[in-house]
């Protein structure tokens with residue numbers, strides 16, 4: 322390879338630093354100072370989409386340069402020894418050394434700490450057994466959650482959800498539920514509310530577009546939204562507060578339902594229902610079915626069962642909103658969904674970066690591995706999603722990128738919001 326690629330990357334990086342500087346000067350923000358303790362306001366600069374994108378370009382270009390220039394054996398050892406950092410981190414976390422996580426107050430930090438703790442406990446243990454699953458001809462191609470690394474080697478025959486039902490695992494189940502609050506730390510605050518957003522950002526001559534999730538204000542009073550597998554109900558709380566005209570029903574397995582969010586209940590606009598999503602839904606008028614981080618837990622065959630139950634309970638006007646990661650290919654994708662699915666194609670990184678933003682966009686791919694280890698499931702590409710929904714009687718009509726900074730490093734578990742319509746396509 323000639324050195325020109327390095328020059329290209331360097332130019333990209335330098336231009337992005339200039340853009341970031343201009344955005345920070347305009348907004349009166351600054352970038353974090355590694356010599357000072359973490360402070361929530363040190364992340365404020367990313368609220369400006371131009372600054373957030375510039376930061377991503379800088380990070381992606383810098384890591385891309387490292388990948389080219391570092392000796393391969395060092396890169397390999399970094400990967401292989403990653404468990405040392407995880408082990409040290411877990412000790413810090415469990416023994417409360419990581420006081421820094423508490424600086425922003427318990428509401429904001431406990432979710433993140435619980436999520437990290439889950440990652441270092443259940444998830445790390447399951448991932449450690451991936452080779453055993455891959456090297457066994459009876460499990461390597463399995464699409465059954467009962468054959469996953471977690472079920473076979475950690476849950477001793479129980480899937481994650483069955484494992485959490487065991488009273489001995491009350492602590493871990495509780496931690497998982499709190500950890501789902503932590504997931505929100507990787508998304509824009511009030512992600513579900515991020516409607517009425519339509520920003521265009523021009524950076525390094527590339528146009529980035531952000532779309533609305535849903536125009537909740539336009540929803541008629543009394544409309545019912547059913548959050549299927551909604552956990553303890555945190556996602557819906559802000560929706561209930563902002564849009565009191567909505568009637569919100571949160572469904573989950575009965576064990577989770579015991580832990581429902583007290584704030585959500587107090588609001589009086591949210592009710593909880595024990596409901597297995599593989600079973601028929603109660604017959605009633607539902608305006609929205611909402612699925613957040615449910616489908617990625619299940620292999621296709623199971624997703625089709627869940628979606629088909631929702632389809633059977635839907636009226637012609639029912640919409641299905643699904644929030645999940647959309648995995649991007651590392652190479653350029655020239656699919657064209659123009660006129661078929663609004664906002665279908667993700668914004669790709671500028672050349673010569675990898676189209677999927679490479680190392681600054683790791684979250685979706687990490688989650689993909691976790692879904693495999695726990696459930697023999699996966700994160701899906703847009704094409705995967707289209708196919709899944711088609712097979713279940715739904716038509717994917719729209720994909721909304723989150724706003725305002727979907728490409729932010731840690732946030733790159735890009736929550737895409739797909740809007741589905743009950744069309745004429747139900748079999």
Ligand SMILES: C[S@@+](CC[C@H](N)C(=O)[O-])C[C@H]1O[C@@H](n2cnc3c(N)ncnc32)[C@H](O)[C@@H]1O
Nearest residue numbers: 482501550551552573574577596597598613614
């Ligand atoms: C990854 S969590 C997502 C929770 C919530 N939607 C959120 O984003 O915070 C998956 C949820 O699916 C629930 N779940 C698993 N199996 C279920 C089933 N058969 N019926 C209903 N909920 C189920 C779990 O209890 C858990 O709360």
